[in-house]
Amino acid sequence: MVSKKSFLDLEKIKTELLKYGVKDVNSEIGKIEKQIKSALNSCKEKNKIARKQYKNAIPFSEIYDSIDKLNLPDWVQKKINSARIFGKSKQMIIFPDGEKYQINNPLNNLSGGDWLNFTTSVFSTFYTTKGKDSYAHKIRKIHPSPKPPQLMREIIEFFTKENEIIFDYFMGVGGSLLGAGLSKRKAIGIDLNEKFIKAYKNAAKEIGVDIFPTKCGDCLEIFNNEKEMKSLLNNEKISLVLLDPPYANMMNKEKTGGDIAIYGNNATPFTNDERDFGNLKQTVFFDSLKQSVEFVLPYMKKHGYIVLFIKDLQPNKKELNLLHADIIKKLNEIPNLNYKGLRIWADRSAKLFPYGYPFSFVANQIHQYILVFRKKK
Ligand SMILES: C[S@@+](CC[C@H](N)C(=O)[O-])C[C@H]1O[C@@H](n2cnc3c(N)ncnc32)[C@H](O)[C@@H]1O
Structure with a gap:
C-alpha cells in the first residue's frame, strides 16, 4: 500500500x-x-x-584536464566536480544520482534519461489554460488552434542544442517561438496573419521571454526571394524546422456536432487568403507542403530535423483520410530527406463530444501525430 x-x-x-x-x-x-x-x-x-x-567509474579530472573544449551544457558544468567517466570510449559522464551525459552528443543537451523518455512513441498531456502556467493562453486564444509552448519546448530541447535556430513558417501565435524562448534557443517565424504575429509578441512579453524576428506574408513567396531569406536568417543555418501546418480545407468546413458549441456553425478559416495552406484542396496542399520543404532544406544544417504536427481527418465513404500517412509518403519523395518515425500526442484537456451517438462510431480524435524527418546531408 x-x-x-x-x-x-x-x-x-x-x-x-x-x-x-x-x-x-x-x-x-x-x-x-x-x-x-x-x-x-x-x-x-x-x-x-x-x-x-x-x-x-573514473574521476572526471583523471581523464580530462579541463572542460574548455568539451562544449558541455550548463547543467553538466554546474556539477562537474562530482562527475566521473564511464565506459570504454571515455565519452560518458556519470553523476552520483545516476544521471548521464554523452560528451560527443551532437544533437542536444539532454541527459540519457531525458533522451530515453522523449523517445516514447505515445504520450499524453494536460496543460492548463488558466493562470501563470497557461503561458499567456489568454492572449494566444485568439487563434483557433494554438500549440502549448511547453510541448514545443520539449520537442525543441530534443532536436537542438542551446543557441541553435528553430524556424516555423506557420507560426500562428507562436507556440514554437515561445518554446524556443523558454529553452534558450533562437527562432524565426512567418505567418500570413499579422494579428497572430502581434499576439505572439504580446504573449512573449507577458511570459518574459525573447521576442524573435518574424515576417508577415506567404511562406512560399518569401522562400522564393533569396535576398529576403538571407536577411531573415542572418547567414545562420536552421537546426530544426518545427511546423504545425493548416491543412486540407479543414478550418474552412462548416462545423458539425460538438464543434458548433465552441465555434458556432460557421467556417473559421485561419485567413481568407487564397495562399493560406488551410484553404487549399487536399492534393494542392500536399504538393505545396512538399514544395515548401524543398525550398527550406538548403537553409538547414546537415542532419537537421523537420518535425511536423498533423491530425487525420475523419474517414468517409470515398477517402480513408489518413493524412499523416499521406504526408509521410509525399515528403519522403524528397531525395535529401529521410522519414525517421513518429510520436503520438494525446491532448487530455480536449473536450469530448458525442459525434456519432447513438447511431455509429465516430472517434473523438484527441491525438495528433508528430512526424519526424531528417535532412540527409
Ligand atoms: C495550425 S496554425 C499554427 C498554430 C501555431 N502552431 C501556434 O502555436 O499558434 C497554422 C498557421 O499557418 C498560417 N498560414 C497558412 N498558410 C500560410 C502561408 N501560405 N504562409 C504563412 N503562413 C500561413 C495560418 O495563418 C495559421 O496561423
Missing part, C-alpha cells in the same frame, strides 16, 4: 470518484497504486545499477 502521506491523497480521490458515480472505485484505486509501485520499483532498480556504475 502507498502511504497516505504520499503526494496523492488516495482517500480524497476515492471520494471524488464515488461522487461521479465511478462503479468499481477500489479497482480504480488499485490500478493507480500498482502503477505508482511499479514506477517506484523501477526507479529503485535504476538507482541501484547507477550507483554501482558510478562506483566503478
